[in-house]
Amino acid sequence: MDLLTWTYLLVGVTFALYIGIAIWSRAGSTQEFYVAGGGVSPLANGLATAADWMSAASFMSMAGIISFSGYDGSVYLMGWTGGYVLLALLLAPYLRKFGKFTVPDFVGDRFYSNKARVVAVICALFISFTYVAGQMRGVGIVFSRYLELPIEWGVVIGMAIVFFYAVLGGMKGITYTQVAQYCVLIFAYLVPAIFISMQLTGNPIPQLGLGGEVADGVPLLDKLDGILADLGFEEYTAGKKSIPDLFMITLALMVGTAGLPHVIVRFFTVPKVRDARLSAGYALAFIAILYTAAPAVAAFGIYNTIQSTSEKSINDLPPWVTNWQQTNLIGIEDKNGDGKIQYLADPAANELRIDKDIMVLASPEIAALPNWVVGLVAAGAMAAALSTAAGLLLVISTSISRDLFKTFQPGISDKKELRIARIAAAGAVLLAGYFGINPPGFVAEVVAFAFGLAASSFFPVILLGIFSTRINKEGAIAGMIAGLVFTVSYISYFKFISPELNTAAHWWWGISPEGIGSLGMALNFVVCYGVSYLTPAPPKEVQQLIQEIRIPKGAGKAIDH
Amino acid sequence: MSTSPTKMERYWKKNLQTLAILLSFWFLVSFGFGIIWVEELNTIRLGGFKLGFWFAQQGSIYTFVLLIFIYVYRMNALDREFKVNED
Numbered sequence: 001m002d003l004l005t006w007t008y009l010l011v012g013v014t015f016a017l018y019i020g021i022a023i024w025s026r027a028g029s030t031q032e033f034y035v036a037g038g039g040v041s042p043l044a045n046g047l048a049t050a051a052d053w054m055s056a057a058s059f060m061s062m063a064g065i066i067s068f069s070g071y072d073g074s075v076y077l078m079g080w081t082g083g084y085v086l087l088a089l090l091l092a093p094y095l096r097k098f099g100k101f102t103v104p105d106f107v108g109d110r111f112y113s114n115k116a117r118v119v120a121v122i123c124a125l126f127i128s129f130t131y132v133a134g135q136m137r138g139v140g141i142v143f144s145r146y147l148e149l150p151i152e153w154g155v156v157i158g159m160a161i162v163f164f165y166a167v168l169g170g171m172k173g174i175t176y177t178q179v180a181q182y183c184v185l186i187f188a189y190l191v192p193a194i195f196i197s198m199q200l201t202g203n204p205i206p207q208l209g210l211g212g213e214v215a216d217g218v219p220l221l222d223k224l225d226g227i228l229a230d231l232g233f234e235e236y237t238a239g240k241k242s243i244p245d246l247f248m249i250t251l252a253l254m255v256g257t258a259g260l261p262h263v264i265v266r267f268f269t270v271p272k273v274r275d276a277r278l279s280a281g282y283a284l285a286f287i288a289i290l291y292t293a294a295p296a297v298a299a300f301g302i303y304n305t306i307q308s309t310s311e312k313s314i315n316d317l318p319p320w321v322t323n324w325q326q327t328n329l330i331g332i333e334d335k336n337g338d339g340k341i342q343y344l345a346d347p348a349a350n351e352l353r354i355d356k357d358i359m360v361l362a363s364p365e366i367a368a369l370p371n372w373v374v375g376l377v378a379a380g381a382m383a384a385a386l387s388t389a390a391g392l393l394l395v396i397s398t399s400i401s402r403d404l405f406k407t408f409q410p411g412i413s414d415k416k417e418l419r420i421a422r423i424a425a426a427g428a429v430l431l432a433g434y435f436g437i438n439p440p441g442f443v444a445e446v447v448a449f450a451f452g453l454a455a456s457s458f459f460p461v462i463l464l465g466i467f468s469t470r471i472n473k474e475g476a477i478a479g480m481i482a483g484l485v486f487t488v489s490y491i492s493y494f495k496f497i498s499p500e501l502n503t504a505a506h507w508w509w510g511i512s513p514e515g516i517g518s519l520g521m522a523l524n525f526v527v528c529y530g531v532s533y534l535t536p537a538p539p540k541e542v543q544q545l546i547q548e549i550r551i552p553k554g555a556g557k558a559i560d561h
Numbered sequence: 562m563s564t565s566p567t568k569m570e571r572y573w574k575k576n577l578q579t580l581a582i583l584l585s586f587w588f589l590v591s592f593g594f595g596i597i598w599v600e601e602l603n604t605i606r607l608g609g610f611k612l613g614f615w616f617a618q619q620g621s622i623y624t625f626v627l628l629i630f631i632y633v634y635r636m637n638a639l640d641r642e643f644k645v646n647e648d
Contacts, residue, residue, distance in 0.1 A: 066618075071599075074617035078591045081622045085587045088629045089580055093636075207619060211609035219609030237603065237614040246596050254591075272647050277636060281629040288622050295618040550573055553645040 006375035007146045014184050014379045015161055018386070021180060022165030022173040030418050033170030034101040034398055035268045040175055042275040046282025048178035049266045051185065051387035053080075053257075053287060055131070056138025058294075059185060059384035064356025066298035067305075070228075070236040073298065075246055079253025081284060081291050086258040086459075088280030092267040094466045096276035097549045101268060102395075103261045103458060104403040110465040111473040112542055114407060119480050121403045123457045124261045127450045128392045128399075129435075131262075132428070135389035136436025139382060145327055145361065146378040152437050158386065159433040166390045166397075167425045171269060174390045181383035186289060188380020191373055192363040193293050196300045199367055206296035214303075224303055231310070232345030236299065241512075242504070248515030255521055256451030259459035262391040265398075273552035301359030304366050309352055310343045317341075320365035329355035329362075389432065397425035452491055452513075456483030456520025464528055469546050471528060474535040479528030487520035572643040579635050583628050591621040 001009075027033040040048070058080070066073030098106055103124060108117030136155050143154025165173045193206040201212030201220060214220050225235040234240050241249075257263065266283075267276045308318050314334055324330045331353035332341060343352040361381070364373040401421035406412065412420075457480045464471040464479075491513045494502040504510050511519060537543075548554070566574070594602055595617035602613030610619075640646035 071614060071617060074595060074614075077618055078595055078621050081625050082587065082591050085584070085625050085628055089583060089632055210619070211607070211615070213609060221609055221611070221614070237611055243596060247592060250591065250596065274633075274637060274640070274647060277629075277633045281626070281633055284629055285626050288626050292619055292622050547569065550576075551569070551645040552640055552647050554647075 001371065003371045003374055004148065006371045007378050008375075010372070010375040010379040011147070011382060014180075014383060017180055018161065018177045019164055021176045022169040025172050025176045026168045027170035027172045027418075030402075030414050030421065032172045033418055033421055034394075034402065035265075036170075036172040036175045038269060039271055040269040042270055042279035043282055044175065044179055045266060045270050045275070045279040046286055047182045048175045048269075049263065049279065049283035050286035051178040051182035051383070052266055052391040053263055053283070053388070054182075054185065054290060054384050055388040056135050056142075056381065056385035058290065059189065059381050060138065060142075060357045060360050063294045063297040063301060064359040066295055067302040067359045068356060069239075070234065071239040072241050072246070073295070074239075075241075075249045075253065077291055077295060079250045080257055081287060082250070083254040083257025084280060084284040084287070086254060087263065087267075088277060088284070090463055091258060091264065091466070092276045092280050093273045093552065094549045095264060095462070096267050096270065097273050097552060098545075099268075101265070102398050102403055103264055103462070104399065106465070107458075107461060107476070108403070108407070110542065110545065111461075111471075111476040112539065113473040113477065116461075116473055116477050116480070117403060117407060119477060120458070121399050123453055123480070123484065124395060124399050124403075127260065127453055128262060128395045129428075129432070130450045132389050132392040132396070132432040133435035135385045135392070136432045138385040139389070140436055141357075142378055142381045142385070145329075146374070155433050155436040158382075158389070158436070159429050162386055162389050162393065163426065163429045166393045166429070167422050170421070171265075171394055174387075174394055175269060177390065178387045181387040182286060184383040185380040185387075186286070188376045188383070189290055189297075189360075190293060191376060192367060192369060193297050193300075195369055195373075196304070196363060196367045197296060200300055200303070206293045206300075210296040210299055220299060220303065224299060227303075227306055231306075231343060236302075242510050244510050245504070245512055245515055248511045248518045250515075252455050252515050252517035252521075253451055255459045256453075256455040256517055259454035259457070259462070260450075261454075261458070262388075262395045265395060266391070297363065298359060301363060301366070305354060305358070306343060308366070309341050311340050314339055314341060318366075320362050323365065324358060324362055329358050393425055393428050393432065396428040397421045400424035449488075449491055452487045452517035452520060453484065455517035456487040456524055460521055460524040460528060464525070466546070466549065468532075469543050470537055471532045472535055472538045475528040475530075475532030478531040479524040482527040483520040483524030486523050487517055490516045490520075568643060572639065572645060575639055576636070579632065579639070583632055586624065587628055590616060590624040595621050 031037055062076055065076065095106060104117045104120035107120040108114060136158060139158030140151035140154035143149045143157065144151045165177050194204050197206040197209030198204050200214055201209040203209040203212045212220055214223055221237055225237055229235050270276050270279050309321060314332065321330055333351050335349065335351050341351050342349060344350045361377065364377055398421065401417055401424050405420050406417055460483065461476045461480055494513045594613065599613035599617060603611040605612040607615050
């Protein structure tokens with residue numbers, strides 16, 4: 001069968017599977033819609049969390065980013081996994097014991113204030129919207145590259161699918177679809193990685209192949225260091241970024257990960273506190289399978305790309321190079337007219353432009369794997385984008401129906417609340433689709449925003465809310481606002497207002513906008529503490545609540561208190 | 562006048578101790594081995610890897626997974642010891 005048929009077949013079969021699961025597990029009550037009835041097993045929740053977390057960017061772009069930044073790319077690997085340690089140890093078990101449905105629920109109750117709740121809702125909505133637009137765009141890109149459809153049609157089809165299972169199924173539908181999506185995406189990621197690892201190093205395990213030797217007996221990473229240095233680049237295993245910047249970016253990503261509402265809410269779906277701890281462990285183990293394979297895919301990809309293009313005749317390139325030239329992900333310009341490609345660090349002399357997504361998307365072709373593997377990678381990328389989009393849409397709809405409507409209209413019936421949640425989800429799908437078709441020019445920049453905001457707003461107040469009995473509402477509100485305003489101003493200044501000044505020389509203490517969330521977090525902690533000690537302690541009921549969430553005993557299902 | 566710590570206070574203190582130990586390992590393998598001391602560790606080799614690079618792109622992640630499972634095991638034992646477990 002040809003490539004296009006395989007791709008249509010595999011993408012079609014996985015879509016049918018997701019829709020089937022959604023019909024089988026659709027939600028009948030608000031409890032099922034928000035937290036899947038609180039009856040998800042820790043293993044299933046671990047799988048669902050892993051799919052929820054790994055987005056189009058993790059699947060398609062992360063390996064490519066590492067390919068071109070080498071050691072510096074480690075910030076993403078450590079940052080996006082280390083956050084789960086914080087989540088498992090510091091947040092998940094206590095939030096599960098608290099036993100409600102959303103992050104703003106916790107902030108509102110713990111800080112006995114609807115103002116604090118509204119600030120939290122605004123943060124949650126902002127973070128989720130910036131993220132979901134990127135996912136929809138990802139779906140559109142996969143459609144256009146593999147299925148030869150316009151991006152707009154890809155986005156519309158993606159919207160229709162997500163609409164179907166997120167709006168109908170709620171958290172219950174999403175959870176079981178995400179379990180299936182994890183299986184699809186990890187299989188799709190590993191198959192090409194294993195084949196390429198075998199071809200290059202003879203070791204079928206990519207994580208070990210990364211430390212293996214290429215055909216002439218030299219370790220792959222040493223070979224890569226040498227090749228890149230010859231072409232004028234930094235060595236692969238050395239970095240360009242300063243230690244303080246690496247440190248701050250990693251910290252911001254870790255803390256931001258732990259503070260993302262669509263990840264936190266997954267831990268409300270398990271029956272017990274013990275299950276919340278265990279399922280965080282499962283989630284990270286499943287995530288680690290992809291995250292430890294990614295640096296191998298990255299190194300194999302850049303090695304193969306250079307080997308098959310550098311100093312090669314333009315008329316005699318491998319077919320995958322010419323294929324991806326057509327989608328404009330590879331660009332070749334023979335500047336010195338010698339009929340060969342020079343891939344060099346110097347932009348004036350470099351003749352090869354490679355998009356970072358190539359490292360994953362073209363990997364089956366680079367390794368000359370059969371057509372079904374190409375179709376599989378397309379289905380995997382789609383699974384990664386759809387699963388994350390669905391999780392985010394749920395946070396958006398819950399924020400609107402529960403944290404806004406229910407808070408200010410406590411009398412509404414369960415049935416009406418469920419209807420509002422569904423309408424909100426539908427509205428969010430349409431808005432996300434709009435941004436997927438007409439992406440704001442700053443899609444890449446908003447990722448820094450989402451993590452910076454989660455790090456500087458949610459993480460400190462949730463943490464202090466659990467581990468301190470003295471922190472009060474004045475402190476929490478002041479802390480969140482201080483962290484937010486500081487982080488948003490810093491990122492906006494360097495990304496939008498004066499992008500020409502966005503260099504290490506102008507940054508405060510050499511901290512890039514990507515890492516500033518760490519400082520915003522520190523500011524939030526300081527303000528939160530300071531203001532709390534200058535104002536009265538929280539009331540007795542709240543002190544009681546804190547003591548209660550600290551012990552596992554007595555956790556019921558997540559319910560509406 | 563001093564009062565002996567209640568059962569709950571002792572449970573919470575032990576919990577905090579567990580967290581402190583596990584989080585110091587979390588910090589050590591990522592920020593320590595992967596970033597601050599990466600150049601020193603890169604002079605040591607682990608097969609085809611430089612050790613610092615290995616910690617930054619592989620070792621820290623394996624350690625994170627291990628830390629969570631140790632935490633789960635340790636807390637389950639602590640919950641039973643203080644009879645605050647759920648069943």
